Amino acid sequence: MNISNPILIKEMRTRMRGRRSFLVLTGYVLVLSLILGLVYLVLSNNAPTSVVSSAGRYLTPVLIFVQMGLICLIAPTFSASAISSEREQETFDLLVVSLARPSTIVFGKVGASLSYLLLTLFGSLPLIALTWSLGGVALGDVAIAYLVMLVAGVTYCSMSFMWSTLVRRGVFAQLLSLFTVIFLVAAMPALAMFFTALASNFSGGPSQGFINVVYLLMRTNPFAAIAYLLFGLPMPQGVWMEKVPIWITQVIFYLGLTALSLFFSLRRLERVRKWL
Amino acid sequence: MGDNPNNTTSMIRLENVTKYYKTFPAVNNVSLEIARGEVFGFIGPNGAGKTTTIKMLATLMLPSDGRLSIGGYDIVSEPHEVRRIIGYMPDSFGVYEDLLVWEYLDYFASLYKVDPARRGRAISDVLELTDLAIKRDSQVMSLSRGMKQRLCLAKTLIHDPEVLLLDEPASGLDPHARIEIRELIRELCRMGKTVLVSSHILTELADFCTSIGIIEAGCLLASGRIDDITHQLAGHVMLEITVKGDPGPCVDALSERADIERVTCDGRAIRAEYTGDANEVDELLEYLIRGGARVLSFTRSEADLEDIFLKVTRGVVA
Ligand SMILES: Nc1ncnc2c1ncn2[C@@H]1O[C@H](COP(=O)(O)OP(=O)(O)OP(=O)(O)O)[C@@H](O)[C@H]1O
Ligand SMILES: [Mg+2]
Numbered sequence: 246m247n248i249s250n251p252i253l254i255k256e257m258r259t260r261m262r263g264r265r266s267f268l269v270l271t272g273y274v275l276v277l278s279l280i281l282g283l284v285y286l287v288l289s290n291n292a293p294t295s296v297v298s299s300a301g302r303y304l305t306p307v308l309i310f311v312q313m314g315l316i317c318l319i320a321p322t323f324s325a326s327a328i329s330s331e332r333e334q335e336t337f338d339l340l341v342v343s344l345a346r347p348s349t350i351v352f353g354k355v356g357a358s359l360s361y362l363l364l365t366l367f368g369s370l371p372l373i374a375l376t377w378s379l380g381g382v383a384l385g386d387v388a389i390a391y392l393v394m395l396v397a398g399v400t401y402c403s404m405s406f407m408w409s410t411l412v413r414r415g416v417f418a419q420l421l422s423l424f425t426v427i428f429l430v431a432a433m434p435a436l437a438m439f440f441t442a443l444a445s446n447f448s449g450g451p452s453q454g455f456i457n458v459v460y461l462l463m464r465t466n467p468f469a470a471i472a473y474l475l476f477g478l479p480m481p482q483g484v485w486m487e488k489v490p491i492w493i494t495q496v497i498f499y500l501g502l503t504a505l506s507l508f509f510s511l512r513r514l515e516r517v518r519k520w521l
Numbered sequence: 522m523g524d525n526p527n528n529t530t531s532m533i534r535l536e537n538v539t540k541y542y543k544t545f546p547a548v549n550n551v552s553l554e555i556a557r558g559e560v561f562g563f564i565g566p567n568g569a570g571k572t573t574t575i576k577m578l579a580t581l582m583l584p585s586d587g588r589l590s591i592g593g594y595d596i597v598s599e600p601h602e603v604r605r606i607i608g609y610m611p612d613s614f615g616v617y618e619d620l621l622v623w624e625y626l627d628y629f630a631s632l633y634k635v636d637p638a639r640r641g642r643a644i645s646d647v648l649e650l651t652d653l654a655i656k657r658d659s660q661v662m663s664l665s666r667g668m669k670q671r672l673c674l675a676k677t678l679i680h681d682p683e684v685l686l687l688d689e690p691a692s693g694l695d696p697h698a699r700i701e702i703r704e705l706i707r708e709l710c711r712m713g714k715t716v717l718v719s720s721h722i723l724t725e726l727a728d729f730c731t732s733i734g735i736i737e738a739g740c741l742l743a744s745g746r747i748d749d750i751t752h753q754l755a756g757h758v759m760l761e762i763t764v765k766g767d768p769g770p771c772v773d774a775l776s777e778r779a780d781i782e783r784v785t786c787d788g789r790a791i792r793a794e795y796t797g798d799a800n801e802v803d804e805l806l807e808y809l810i811r812g813g814a815r816v817l818s819f820t821r822s823e824a825d826l827e828d829i830f831l832k833v834t835r836g837v838v839a
Binding site: 249251252254255258259262263334335336338339340341342343344345349517518519521 | 576579580581582600601604605607611613614615617620628631633673676
């Protein structure tokens with residue numbers, strides 16, 4: 246990514262200067278701290294001292310899961326209006342007639358959203374340092390969890406950018422982005438669970454192929470990836486990729502989604518004269 | 522093209538250009554050539570197809586049929602080369618409200634790959650040209666509408682384009698600001714740029730355009746150098762007559778004659794187009810007086826642009 250990308254610079258100027266980015270970041274860290282504080286209070290009041298003394302084992306996963314949830318909610322909004330807003334404020338024509346290549350536009354806009362995403366992820370680092378110092382979780386696992394969150398954020402940003410090139414109205418682009426994320430993180434597990442419930446009615450139990458599909462679906466889920474990482478999900482004997490950690494396949498799947506989204510966005514921008 | 526038969530100097534070129542929106546032809550088989558250094562006034566009433574034509578030239582829209590080129594580069598196959606040499610100002614445009622004026626210009630300067638070392642100079646120059654130098658560090662949001670319009674014009678000039686496509690650059694401005702825009706376009710003309718400027722107000726363009734094209738309902742009705750077009754109507758003498766009392770009978774009397782083409786009356790003054798021999802116009806005066814009209818004044822003038830416009834657009838002036 247080219248750092249001297251004019252669109253990236255302009256987006257940074259407008260985004261970082263406004264009060265909004267400050268408020269979002271503050272709100273994000275506040276929500277995380279509040280939840281952490283609550284969990285810690287409940288723990289220290291109700292749990293035996295042996296648990297409290299290794300509170301990190303509970304607090305770190307809580308922090309990571311809550312953060313993953315927040316990313317699902319806010320990352321899709323970062324670039325969902327990237328193109329729609331330019332069209333709404335009638336600056337898109339000016340951008341198209343300039344010498345900006347479609348790739349400049351894509352990387353400038355998505356890059357700006359990423360820098361925003363990085364900012365929020367970095368904002369939580371002091372908190373994770375605190376919970377990690379309470380012990381219980383390996384530093385490497387925390388790093389991988391952050392990688393999973395980062396990749397998920399990148400994917401959601403790219404997908405919402407693609408929606409912004411497809412939909413004229415910014416609001417619709419936002420909604421579609423949110424629905425896509427909900428579909429990815431909620432509908433897939435729901436489907437998996439539905440199949441599992443269905444399978445329990447099978448005579449002679451579910452077939453191997455069926456189990457394989459259910460576990461493949463799970464491999465698309467970042468929450469499952471983190472759960473596997475921090476708690477270790479049991480894998481049935483002989484299932485596809487039994488020995489491969491879920492997070493690896495999930496990250497690869499998401500990177501694939503990112504590539505597809507960026508590819509379609511580029512294609513769409515290259516044909517801008519057909520839909521402008 | 523008038524005194525300029527050499528086609529290689531034509532900067533903007535349209536050949537049988539047609540643009541359909543669904544099935545509606547917004548631009549219908551338009552052919553046009555604009556020579557280098559020309560200030561071309563593109564005139565037509567609302568909905569005539571001016572914006573559609575300019576958007577195709579600005580590489581924002583593909584023609585349904587026909588060929589367009591600027592500076593020899595084809596609009597469809599070489600949009601990037603075209604973009605390098607054109608500055609386009611849309612009729613409805615936006616500005617990034619949350620930037621400073623210089624940042625706004627810096628943004629476009631970098632989008633147009635203006636050499637970073639020369640960027641500061643380029644920004645100062647266009648700010649100077651558009652009279653916005655004192656607003657350099659202001660928020661775009663805080664500018665008045667007219668200032669935003671000038672800022673957009675400044676951004677259009679930032680990469681020193683050879684060809685300017687200005688779609689109603691003066692719309693929504695007060696008379697003073699209109700004059701300033703006009704001065705600015707004159708200045709650009711002196712700098713040797715080829716300018717295409719659209720308007721639905723003919724008089725706004727008349728005094729600084731070197732050539733014009735008149736478009737209505739997607740069809741180009743007339744185009745060429747202003748002197749050529751006025752020449753086409755030469756021999757046609759415009760008469761302005763005022764009479765004492767009710768002009769009605771006089772208008773009727775004029776309408777009856779075969780050598781009078783169009784008679785209009787705005788209360789007092791009667792305007793008529795005389796197609797007969799210019800040296801026999803005294804006969805007409807005699808005819809009127811014989812008819813009982815009490816003629817207060819009887820003047821003839823050469824057909825000006827307004828007349829041409831009225832003539833070719835059948836009186837549809839927006
Ligand atoms: N996006 C569009 N979809 C369908 N029809 C359109 C579209 N844009 C313009 N038109 C139609 O094409 C015709 C020409 O429009 P255009 O905007 O080119 O006119 P114009 O000469 O610029 O008018 P004005 O003086 O009002 O700016 C109009 O009849 C208009 O209704
Ligand atoms: Mg228009």
